[in-house]
Amino acid sequence: MCVTGEESVSFKNPFDATTPLRTGGCRCGHHASQADHDSEMRSRDERLTRVVQSAVVRAIFPHDAARRAFLATVGTSTAIAAIASVFPLATATEVFAQSAAPEKKDLKIGFIPITCATPIIMAKPLGFYEKQGLNVDVIKTAGWAVIRDKTINKEYDAAHMLAPMPLAISMGIGSNPVPYAMPAVENINGQAITLSMKHKDRRDPKDWKGFKLAVPFDYSMHNYLLRYYLAEAGLDPDTDVQIRSVPPPEMVANLRADNIDGFLGPDPFNQRAVYDGVGFIHILSKELWDGHPCCAFAASKEFITTLPNTYAALLRAVIEATAFASKAENRKQIASAVAPANYLNQPEIVLEQILTGTYADGLGQIKKDANRVDFDPFPWHSFAVWILTQMKRWGQIKGEVDYKSIAEQVYLATDTARLMKDAGLVPPTATTKTFSVMGKVFDPSTPEEYISGFKIKRT
Amino acid sequence: MDLSLRFKAHIVTLLVLVALLLAWQLAVGGRGSVVKMDPEYAKLMGANATQGKSAMPGPLEVGTKLWQLLSDPFYDRGPNDKGIGIQLAYSVARVSLGYLLAALVAIPLGFLIGMSPLMNRALDPFIQVLKPISPLAWMPLALYTIKDSSLSAIFVIFICSLWPMLINTAFGVSTVRKDWINVAKTLELSPGRTARSVILPAAAPTILTGMRISIGIAWLVIVAAEMLVGGTGIGYFVWNEWNNLSITNVINSILLIGLVGMILDQLMGRIQRAVSYAE
Numbered sequence: 001m002c003v004t005g006e007e008s009v010s011f012k013n014p015f016d017a018t019t020p021l022r023t024g025g026c027r028c029g030h031h032a033s034q035a036d037h038d039s040e041m042r043s044r045d046e047r048l049t050r051v052v053q054s055a056v057v058r059a060i061f062p063h064d065a066a067r068r069a070f071l072a073t074v075g076t077s078t079a080i081a082a083i084a085s086v087f088p089l090a091t092a093t094e095v096f097a098q099s100a101a102p103e104k105k106d107l108k109i110g111f112i113p114i115t116c117a118t119p120i121i122m123a124k125p126l127g128f129y130e131k132q133g134l135n136v137d138v139i140k141t142a143g144w145a146v147i148r149d150k151t152i153n154k155e156y157d158a159a160h161m162l163a164p165m166p167l168a169i170s171m172g173i174g175s176n177p178v179p180y181a182m183p184a185v186e187n188i189n190g191q192a193i194t195l196s197m198k199h200k201d202r203r204d205p206k207d208w209k210g211f212k213l214a215v216p217f218d219y220s221m222h223n224y225l226l227r228y229y230l231a232e233a234g235l236d237p238d239t240d241v242q243i244r245s246v247p248p249p250e251m252v253a254n255l256r257a258d259n260i261d262g263f264l265g266p267d268p269f270n271q272r273a274v275y276d277g278v279g280f281i282h283i284l285s286k287e288l289w290d291g292h293p294c295c296a297f298a299a300s301k302e303f304i305t306t307l308p309n310t311y312a313a314l315l316r317a318v319i320e321a322t323a324f325a326s327k328a329e330n331r332k333q334i335a336s337a338v339a340p341a342n343y344l345n346q347p348e349i350v351l352e353q354i355l356t357g358t359y360a361d362g363l364g365q366i367k368k369d370a371n372r373v374d375f376d377p378f379p380w381h382s383f384a385v386w387i388l389t390q391m392k393r394w395g396q397i398k399g400e401v402d403y404k405s406i407a408e409q410v411y412l413a414t415d416t417a418r419l420m421k422d423a424g425l426v427p428p429t430a431t432t433k434t435f436s437v438m439g440k441v442f443d444p445s446t447p448e449e450y451i452s453g454f455k456i457k458r459t
Numbered sequence: 460m461d462l463s464l465r466f467k468a469h470i471v472t473l474l475v476l477v478a479l480l481l482a483w484q485l486a487v488g489g490r491g492s493v494v495k496m497d498p499e500y501a502k503l504m505g506a507n508a509t510q511g512k513s514a515m516p517g518p519l520e521v522g523t524k525l526w527q528l529l530s531d532p533f534y535d536r537g538p539n540d541k542g543i544g545i546q547l548a549y550s551v552a553r554v555s556l557g558y559l560l561a562a563l564v565a566i567p568l569g570f571l572i573g574m575s576p577l578m579n580r581a582l583d584p585f586i587q588v589l590k591p592i593s594p595l596a597w598m599p600l601a602l603y604t605i606k607d608s609s610l611s612a613i614f615v616i617f618i619c620s621l622w623p624m625l626i627n628t629a630f631g632v633s634t635v636r637k638d639w640i641n642v643a644k645t646l647e648l649s650p651g652r653t654a655r656s657v658i659l660p661a662a663a664p665t666i667l668t669g670m671r672i673s674i675g676i677a678w679l680v681i682v683a684a685e686m687l688v689g690g691t692g693i694g695y696f697v698w699n700e701w702n703n704l705s706i707t708n709v710i711n712s713i714l715l716i717g718l719v720g721m722i723l724d725q726l727m728g729r730i731q732r733a734v735s736y737a738e
Binding site for chain 2: 139345350
């Protein structure tokens with residue numbers, strides 16, 4: 001079991017052939033060999049360099065196995081030299097790291113008070129925005145539809161959104177189509193299925209027929225993961241159970257009032273249900289798909305193109321904050337920074353349990369899982385493709401879907417693509433990876449086959 | 460006699476209050492069953508789970524919290540955490556603005572409808588269809604077209620305060636005694652002058668009744684509107700405390716919303732008494 005935190009995948013040295021791959025298994029097996037790299041990466045510039053290199057190397061070798069084989073054959077230093085000869089790594093890094101004065105200093109960023117928003121929120125009290133010369137107000141917002149409308153209205157310059165939302169907005173499902181971009185994922189993992197105490201002996205999802213379950217939004221990872229989980233157990237999520245869209249804070253109250261049997265929701269509300277003694281944590285979303293994205297940092301294409309320096313500064317701040325949050329030793333400090341009423345407005349002990357991963361499960365056990373929630377900014381295109389396959393699987397989108405191009409337009413695989421274009425460089429193509437959800441491997445290059453492989457679907 | 464009746468009424472009010480508070484305290488005072496827990500585990504749990512404390516706070520708890528809120532009503536710790544005084548001020552400001560805008564539209568329009576049977580008939584279908592729409596149903600449309608959440612909230616207040624004022628003004632104007640209008644005609648007053656110096660004072664009590672109904676509705680609606688759009692205001696405060704599952708503060712805000720609503724209503728009542736007349 002993972003008990004020590006480690007840097008997220010985008011912050012790792014892309015030239016290290018021994019770095020464990022994200023998919024499958026525990027990430028902590030190579031901790032000893034990682035220690036010297038960790039110390040290298042203390043400085044911020046190093047980390048930026050690494051993010052850029054990571055994007056470039058992954059672009060050139062989109063398949064992990066191929067990259068690995070290449071690195072193993074020629075050796076790391078040769079690899080760097082070889083890539084630098086065809087691709088100016090140093091320039092790309094400089095472009096990304098240069099700090100031209102932002103065009104607009106006073107910004108408003110909307111967030112929903114859940115722990116997924118941690119990097120966006122903590123960047124304010126811990127001074128990450130300030131460091132980039134920005135004066136950001138983070139504004140708490142009442143719900144996903146409101147945050148969408150306020151961002152479309154330009155009341156917010158950027159916002160915390162659910163990872164599927166920028167895709168949905170760009171395609172115009174659930175709202176008018178507005179070109180949206182998602183330059184960074186905020187958190188990975190960090191959700192859970194929480195059930196009412198009365199179901200503590202019904203842990204097998206096969207017995208859940210007739211359950212009323214809640215998810216935060218139709219276009220959310222929560223909805224897709226819950227549907228996936230139920231369908232794997234042989235339940236049809238549309239006919240065998242009732243899935244409702246309920247704002248997260250009301251999930252706990254509804255659980256107490258016995259209106260719902262459980263929910264797949266964001267923290268802090270899973271832990272809050274435990275804290276208030278009304279529910280228990282059935283399973284962490286991490287156990288369904290380790291490393292799944294959940295929430296994202298999103299902005300309109302217009303903001304990105306009209307205020308490029310502001311946007312770059314903002315993104316730098318968010319990436320910095322995400323890097324800081326990905327380290328286990330910083331988690332306690334973060335918990336106390338985001339607990340006050342101005343931010344998450346939750347008891348500190350609840351947030352600490354979520355962020356450190358040492359938590360009460362509601363059934364009398366203390367569990368430890370340092371990666372219960374983790375933070376990694378890299379917006380893999382394959383994440384977007386997976387989300388699109390689920391939208392199609394459940395009938396939210398119909399007909400032909402151009403998975404690849406939508407994913408590429410919306411999920412800016414690190415902002416480098418745009419910044420490189422500005423500097424006259426060739427931006428990297430899509431960065432994809434395969435991963436598995438509940439043991440079933442997903443290959444982003446064959447989305448239609450993936451969908452037709454499911455027994456329960458709406459297509 | 461009158462004094463003793465009032466005195467008796469006060470006593471009864473007080474007794475009812477005490478009885479209610481006692482019943483409340485008794486209802487929430489009981490402890491639920493508690494499962495024995497490992498102390499390490501108990502540290503991670505809330506009082507509801509460890510001590511079987513009721514999720515509903517008692518009057519004492521609510522009172523203490525209310526005192527805390529009221530003793531520092533104007534603090535400002537960032538955009539999402541402001542004192543209760545500031546939140547109430549935001550709400551009152553939004554209500555006043557939307558309400559005044561509505562009055563500016565409703566009263567002249569009401570005069571037009573009341574004075575002209577043609578306009579009365581012509582505009583009636585619109586009023587009949589638009590009047591019963593829940594003001595909050597306008598919210599998504601407002602957000603979409605106005606593209607500003609604060610203005611949308613004000614628009615919702617505007618639209619909900621409009622109808623009672625409009626209908627009452629039209630009614631008040633059309634039922635002004637014909638004798639008085641005839642007198643104005645005999646004196647050869649211009650229609651504008653007739654409206655100002657004869658119809659307005661005569662219809663004022665009915666208009667004010669409409670305005671009093673409107674302010675009540677506006678105050679009801681602002682709380683819901685602010686819960687939807689968030690940001691500032693007492694509605695946002697309720698939502699934010701709900702988000703924290705703090706029932707104590709939700710109860711306190713309910714109390715304060717009630718108090719402010721009463722004050723607004725009393726104000727309109729004063730003005731209404733000032734313009735009323737005996738025939």
